[in-house]
Amino acid sequence: MxxxxxxxxxxxxxxxxxxxxxxxxxxxxxxxxxxxxxxxxxxxxxxxxxxxxxxxxxxxxxxxxxxxxxxxxxxxxxxxxxxxxxxxxxxxxxxxxxxxxxxxxxxxxxxxxxxxxxxxxxxxxxLPMQRIHPEDKDGVRHCNPEALKKLKNLEVKNSSEEQYRLDTNKLLQHLKEKPLNN
Ligand SMILES: [Zn+2]
Known part of the structure; x- marks a missing residue:
């Protein structure tokens, strides 16, 4: 029934x-x-x-x-x-x-x-804690490629900002140790 x-x-x-x-x-x-x-x-x-x-x-x-x-x-x-x-x-x-x-x-x-x-x-x-586009039979995830590209650019930007800050710190440290007018 x-x-x-x-x-x-x-x-x-x-x-x-x-x-x-x-x-x-x-x-x-x-x-x-x-x-x-x-x-x-x-x-x-x-x-x-x-x-x-x-x-x-x-x-x-x-x-x-x-x-x-x-x-x-x-x-x-x-x-x-x-x-x-x-x-x-x-x-x-x-x-x-x-x-x-x-x-x-x-x-x-x-x-x-x-x-x-x-x-x-x-x-x-x-529901799993993390929900991600599933892999197809070839092991490819069909995530939005544009969105992933934007995220990647954001990561690169962040890491270059980080790099810049580090370099500035290094420079300041260097200036402290060896002032320019010496
Ligand atoms: Zn996705």
């Missing part, structure tokens, strides 16, 4: 025992609504499977597609591949809501289960 629904909320209590699959399109609003501005856009699907056999439901997530982020090397935006799997267990016979590690207990008044926070968290936590 594969249903396509727009909301991220699953009516848990009406789920019959067995396996239930849902395919979600992840909208960029999931990130902008949380004020997370490092993901500018996304083309993501979340395939979520619920296995209900008892009071514990196993929820498997497979999230795949691309997200648009800024390259830390050249400053251009690029689409980064995302492909991750995760799993949580949801206990439905508790009285009080509680969460620990990958086990969630729903309170007795909770009839729905919102998977949006989990999808959000899995994606954001999967």
């Amino acid at each position: 594969k249903k396509k629904i727009n909301s991220y909320i699953i009516p848990f209590t009406v789920l019959k025992p067995g396996e239930h699959s849902y395919l979600f399109s992840v909208e960029k609003g999931l990130f902008t609504d949380n004020n997370y501005d490092e993901i500018h856009d996304c083309q993501l699907k979340a395939h979520v499977t619920f296995n209900k056999n008892s009071a514990i439901i196993t929820v498997n997530f497979h999230i795949y597609g691309t997200i648009n982020v800024t390259c830390d090397r050249c400053g251009d935006d690029f689409d980064m591949d995302i492909n991750l799997d995760s799993k949580i267990l949801v206990k439905t016979d508790s009285i009080v809501h509680s969460e620990e590690d990958d086990m969630i207990s729903l309170g007795k008044d909770e009839v729905d289960f919102d998977i949006a926070p989990y999808i959000y968290q899995y994606i954001v936590l999967s």
Whole structure:
């Protein structure tokens, strides 16, 4: 069974025992609504499977597609591949809501289960600290060559300024040791 629904909320209590699959399109609003501005856009699907056999439901997530982020090397935006799997267990016979590690207990008044926070968290936590244009099959990174050239010029300029300062210091030192009028 594969249903396509727009909301991220699953009516848990009406789920019959067995396996239930849902395919979600992840909208960029999931990130902008949380004020997370490092993901500018996304083309993501979340395939979520619920296995209900008892009071514990196993929820498997497979999230795949691309997200648009800024390259830390050249400053251009690029689409980064995302492909991750995760799993949580949801206990439905508790009285009080509680969460620990990958086990969630729903309170007795909770009839729905919102998977949006989990999808959000899995994606954001999967992002590497440094995001750089990936290498293609020939090992070439498609960074913006103009931007890289500008950065390189900036580096050269900085190092020549540095050199100039050093030389000035050397000259001053030299003048102190051997004044010109001597
Ligand atoms: Zn780049």
